[in-house]
Structure formats: C-alpha cells, structure tokens
Amino acid sequence: MNGPDADFIIIGSGPAGVSAAFPLIAAGRRVLMLDGGDDAGSQEESRSVRILGSNLESLRTDDGGSPKLQTPTAREILQPFRHQSGIAGDGFIPIGSLARGGLSNIWGAQISYLDAEDIADWPIDIGSLQRSYEHVAKRIGISRNADVTTDANGEPVLPLGATAAHVLHRHQAARPADGSFRLFPAVNAILSQARSGRAACDLRGDCLYGCPSGAIYNSRQDVLLLRKSPHFRLLDNMRAVSLTRSSGWTVGTADGSSFSAPRIILAAGVLGTAALLADLLPIDEQGLRLLNSPTLAIPLLSPARLLRSPTATHSLAQLGLSLRYGDGASDYVTGAIYEVGTLPAQSFINRMPLGRKAGRAAFELIGGSLLVATIYYPGNQSRSYIRRDATAKKGLTIHGGFAEGFDIRAEALKKALRREWKRLGLIQLPGASLAEPGIDAHFAGTLPMGASGPFGTSSEGELNSHPGLHIVDGSTLPDLSSKYVTMTIMANADRIAHRLAETEENSAV
Ligand SMILES: Cc1cc2nc3c(=O)[nH]c(=O)nc-3n(C[C@H](O)[C@H](O)[C@H](O)COP(=O)(O)OP(=O)(O)OC[C@H]3O[C@@H](n4cnc5c(N)ncnc54)[C@H](O)[C@@H]3O)c2cc1C
Ligand code: SF4
Numbered sequence: 001m002n003g004p005d006a007d008f009i010i011i012g013s014g015p016a017g018v019s020a021a022f023p024l025i026a027a028g029r030r031v032l033m034l035d036g037g038d039d040a041g042s043q044e045e046s047r048s049v050r051i052l053g054s055n056l057e058s059l060r061t062d063d064g065g066s067p068k069l070q071t072p073t074a075r076e077i078l079q080p081f082r083h084q085s086g087i088a089g090d091g092f093i094p095i096g097s098l099a100r101g102g103l104s105n106i107w108g109a110q111i112s113y114l115d116a117e118d119i120a121d122w123p124i125d126i127g128s129l130q131r132s133y134e135h136v137a138k139r140i141g142i143s144r145n146a147d148v149t150t151d152a153n154g155e156p157v158l159p160l161g162a163t164a165a166h167v168l169h170r171h172q173a174a175r176p177a178d179g180s181f182r183l184f185p186a187v188n189a190i191l192s193q194a195r196s197g198r199a200a201c202d203l204r205g206d207c208l209y210g211c212p213s214g215a216i217y218n219s220r221q222d223v224l225l226l227r228k229s230p231h232f233r234l235l236d237n238m239r240a241v242s243l244t245r246s247s248g249w250t251v252g253t254a255d256g257s258s259f260s261a262p263r264i265i266l267a268a269g270v271l272g273t274a275a276l277l278a279d280l281l282p283i284d285e286q287g288l289r290l291l292n293s294p295t296l297a298i299p300l301l302s303p304a305r306l307l308r309s310p311t312a313t314h315s316l317a318q319l320g321l322s323l324r325y326g327d328g329a330s331d332y333v334t335g336a337i338y339e340v341g342t343l344p345a346q347s348f349i350n351r352m353p354l355g356r357k358a359g360r361a362a363f364e365l366i367g368g369s370l371l372v373a374t375i376y377y378p379g380n381q382s383r384s385y386i387r388r389d390a391t392a393k394k395g396l397t398i399h400g401g402f403a404e405g406f407d408i409r410a411e412a413l414k415k416a417l418r419r420e421w422k423r424l425g426l427i428q429l430p431g432a433s434l435a436e437p438g439i440d441a442h443f444a445g446t447l448p449m450g451a452s453g454p455f456g457t458s459s460e461g462e463l464n465s466h467p468g469l470h471i472v473d474g475s476t477l478p479d480l481s482s483k484y485v486t487m488t489i490m491a492n493a494d495r496i497a498h499r500l501a502e503t504e505e506n507s508a509v
Contacts, residue, residue, distance in 0.1 A: 012036075013035040013267075015219045015493075020265050035099075095439065096272050100236060101220035110188055113487060118481045124449070132490075135494050166302060181321070205312070271386075291382060292438060297372060307365065333482050335376060340371060340372055373417075376483075379445060381403045
C-alpha cells in the first residue's frame with residue numbers, strides 16, 4: 001500500500017489556507033494543498049479585459065447590488081462556487097469562491113484586530129492571537145491612509161482622499177461628548193512601499209477591478225511564495241467532494257482522484273467547509289447556526305466639497321468608524337467610508353433614479369463630494385441557518401434572517417448615525433439600504449472552538465467528532481464581532497498551524 005501523500009493536506013488556497021501552510025512548511029512538514037479552482041482571472045490580464053471582461057460582461061445591466069460583486073473577476077470566481085457547491089440560499093446569498101486565492105481576489109482588504117474583550121468567550125488567550133496577528137501583518141503588508149506622506153518612522157503612507165480628509169478633520173475638531181463614535185483613517189492590506197513581486201499602490205483607483213500591481217494583498221501572492229519550498233505542493237482544479245477515514249484521512253476529488261494524509265486542514269471558506277462536512281455531521285432539521293453580519297449602506301453628501309474634483313487615492317475604504325449601540329461587549333457596529341468619486345461613474349449612474357445622460361452629468365457635478373458608508377453589525381444580530389434540504393439539489397440550503405428585535409435596534413442606530421453625520425457636516429441622501437443576508441461575506445461560527453458536541457472543535461480547530469480533521473477558516477470562530485473578520489481568520493489559522501507543527505514535533509521526539 002502507498003504511504004500518505006503528505007503530512008498535512010490543506011483544502012483551499014484562500015487567506016486561511018495559505019496562513020496555515022507557512023508555519024507547517026517552516027517546521028519541515030510536507031504540505032499538499034488542493035484547490036477547487038485555478039489561476040484563471042489572475043490580475044495579469046490587460047486593463048480593458050479586467051474592467052470590461054473577456055466577453056464584455058461588464059456591459060450587461062447590473063442588478064443594483066454591490067458593484068464589487070459584478071466585476072468580471074468577481075463573476076469568474078463566484079459563479080463556479082454557485083454552480084458546484086450544492087448550497088442554495090433562501091433569503092440569503094451564499095457567497096463563496098472556487099479559485100486560487102479564494103475571495104481575496106475581490107476582497108476590500110480592510111483590516112481589524114480583535115481585543116481581549118472581543119475574544120472573552122474563546123478558549124484561547126489574546127497573547128497567542130496577537131503573536132499571530134504580527135506574523136500575518138508582516139507577511140501581507142498593511143498600510144494606513146493619512147493626510148501626510150510619511151508616518152512617524154519616515155515610512156510612506158497612502159494619501160487620504162480630500163473629501164475623506166475633510167470629514168476626518170471635522171471629526172477631530174468636534175469629538176462627540178460620550179466618545180461612543182470613533183472615526184479614523186482606514187487600515188488596509190495595501191502596500192505603500194514596494195516589496196518583492198508586488199508594487200506599491202499607484203493611486204490610479206482601479207481597485208474595484210482587482211489590483212494589477214499586486215499592491216492589494218491577495219493570497220495568490222502567498223501561493224507563489226509557498227511554491228518555492230520543497231515541502232509544498234499545490235494541485236489546482238481539485239475540488240474535494242468527500243472525506244473518509246481509515247488509518248488517516250482520504251480526500252476524494254470531483255475528478256475521481258484521492259489523496260491521503262494523517263491530518264486534513266479544511267480552509268474552504270465557511271460555506272465550502274460546511275458543504276464538504278455535510279455527510280460527516282448530523283445536520284438535522286434545526287441546522288447549523290451560521291453567523292453573518294447584517295450590513296447597511298448609506299449614501300452621504302459633503303456640501304463643503306461640492307464641485308471639487310476627487311484627489312488621487314485608491315478606491316478602497318478611506319475611513320473606518322465604530323459606534324456603540326448597547327452596553328454589551330459586542331454591542332457596537334463598525335464600518336468604512338468610501339469616496340464615490342474614486343469609483344467608476346457607471347456604478348453611481350446605475351443606482352440613480354436618472355437617465356444615463358443626466359446621471360453622468362450629476363456624477364461629474366457632485367461625484368467628488370459623495371461618500372458611501374458601509375456599516376456592519378455583529379453576527380449575533382443575524383439568524384441564519386444551514387439546513388439539509390431535500391428539495392435542494394445536493395442538500396444544503398442557507399436560510400437567512402435577522403435576530404429578534406433587530407429592526408428596532410437598526411432604527412435606533414440609524415438615528416444615532418444621523419446625529420453623527422450632521423456633526424460631521426454630512427447630509428444623508430435617500431437610498432440607505434439593508435443588504436440581503438450573505439452579501440457581507442463575513443461568515444463564522446458554524447463549528448465553534450471550545451463548544452461541546454459533534455459541531456464543536458478544540459482550540460486547534462479539530463472536530464470533536466472526527467479527530468485528525470482540523471478547520472482553520474471562519475467556521476471555528478466562536479462569535480463574530482462587527483469588525484472585519486479576515487485578519488482574525490488568518491491569524492487563527494497561523495496560530496493553529498504553529499500548534500500543530502509543535503505537536504507533531506513533540507510526538508516525533
Ligand atoms: C466583495 C468582498 C469584500 C470583502 N472585503 C473584506 C474586507 O475588506 N475585509 C475583510 O476582513 N474581509 C473582507 N471580505 C471577506 C474575505 O474575503 C473572507 O473573509 C476571506 O476571503 C475568507 O478566507 P478563507 O480562506 O477562509 O476562504 P475563501 O477566501 O473563500 O477561500 C476558500 C478557498 O477554498 C477553495 N475551495 C472551496 N471549496 C473547495 C473544495 N470543495 N475543494 C477544494 N477547494 C475548495 C476555494 O477555491 C478557495 O481557494 C470580503 C469578501 C467579499 C466577497
Ligand atoms: S489604486 Fe488600487 S488598483 Fe491601483 S495600485 Fe492602488 S490598490 Fe492597486
């Protein structure tokens with residue numbers, strides 16, 4: 001009989017998968033990464049193809065949803081997951097990817113860090129998470145926007161757009177009395193300084209269509225680094241469809257191949273991992289609780305910036321914000337403010353109750369003074385469940401919804417935000433909307449660390465009911481704060497992989 005194909009098989013090459021791979025190969029473990037997608041949609045395509053699509057798909061009418069999800073790259077990575085994962089949505093948009101790099105091909109790259117209060121109920125200590133935050137931050141490159149050109153250490157920073165800088169100055173001049181509202185320059189995984197294989201941001205603002213210079217972090221970049229190690233192997237177009245246990249674990253793939261290893265690390269994204277585990281877990285009528293962040297988008301106008309042109313900056317988040325709405329540890333929302341003037345005119349025109357010509361004229365007139373705020377609630381304000389559903393083709397349906405009393409809290413929050421916009425000299429425009437659950441793509445909590453029973457996992461992400469199966473994506477986060485989740489997913493994957501590398505070392509001794 002043949003021996004195992006590797007010490008660890010990692011399923012998925014998104015931010016979680018690559019973050020788990022680095023510590024393992026550094027410790028000399030043999031890692032085989034299987035990904036259901038391939039290198040298609042890489043940013044090496046020409047600018048016109050990135051923006052228009054190879055079949056001019058950008059010229060099709062959009063559906064009024066997030067402009068980010070309608071770009072050619074987004075269509076290319078989301079559609080295979082939609083068609084092949086076997087997950088349907090009922091009041092929920094099941095966002096997942098089948099592509100090298102996963103959703104990091106299209107993410108907004110905004111970074112948040114959890115603190116000790118955020119992880120009070122987790123079976124891990126904040127020190128170990130912070131160490132992993134540092135490992136990941138060093139690897140992926142993180143910068144902060146500012147209205148200066150260098151920071152205190154003389155390092156270049158990315159310039160804030162003029163409208164965002166204006167709003168930040170107003171905030172700093174008149175802070176709210178109770179300090180519950182915070183506004184600050186956004187922290188993004190964008191390079192302000194070139195590093196090997198990646199250029200610094202050129203401020204041309206094409207970010208919506210994917211970053212051609214590699215300034216925005218995408219875990220494909222890490223795959224290239226990992227491939228330099230003799231301990232690492234990646235196989236593309238290997239969609240895992242089954243997991244079976246004998247002496248170790250065997251992964252069966254859609255093309256009929258199989259690969260075995262003593263331990264499997266699942267990093268297929270929360271929805272991809274749920275689909276893969278569906279036959280191993282007793283998912284009944286009640287289903288698996290899935291945490292996601294209810295999301296609100298609010299258009300804003302800065303009258304002081306009317307008729308001014310936007311200044312050169314990237315088109316990702318300019319400012320970050322947070323606002324408390326209750327006394328509980330997680331009772332706060334976070335969010336980001338984007339400058340609309342740096343986004344393509346079309347995404348504004350498509351969303352205005354005006355004709356094309358009038359829409360374009362309006363954009364030219366007021367585009368530089370428009371902002372959009374995106375606000376995220378914590379996951380406990382969602383009520384979404386993954387259920388086995390006899391009517392769905394392969395059996396899983398996600399039913400989306402909101403926590404009881406959410407509408408009352410949402411109204412109170414909107415009122416509190418309106419006060420803050422006023423203080424910042426901003427006018428809230430009509431059209432604020434609560435997105436359909438799922439569109440946030442911030443998912444967590446299906447297989448929480450520290451929980452007992454068949455759906456629980458250990459602090460190393462190992463399924464209680466299936467030793468040797470470790471999960472390192474958002475599935476194992478016990479709760480979902482309103483903060484951006486990916487940095488924590490990556491840090492947790494790094495932390496788990498360090499622990500696994502140490503454990504294996506000790507057992508070898
Ligand atoms: C439009 C958008 C904007 C976002 N902006 C932000 C942001 O600003 N900040 C933030 O923190 N987060 C953001 N996110 C969320 C972020 O992208 C995800 O949290 C992150 O990508 C999750 O990483 P992951 O590795 O767990 O999963 P994914 O990125 O989903 O990667 C999963 C990987 O698994 C592979 N895979 C799936 N199923 C299988 C299978 N059966 N077999 C083999 N391989 C499989 C896929 O090909 C992929 O490589 C955004 C998401 C979207 C969609
Ligand atoms: S402006 Fe956007 S797309 Fe251009 S280099 Fe900077 S981050 Fe990349």
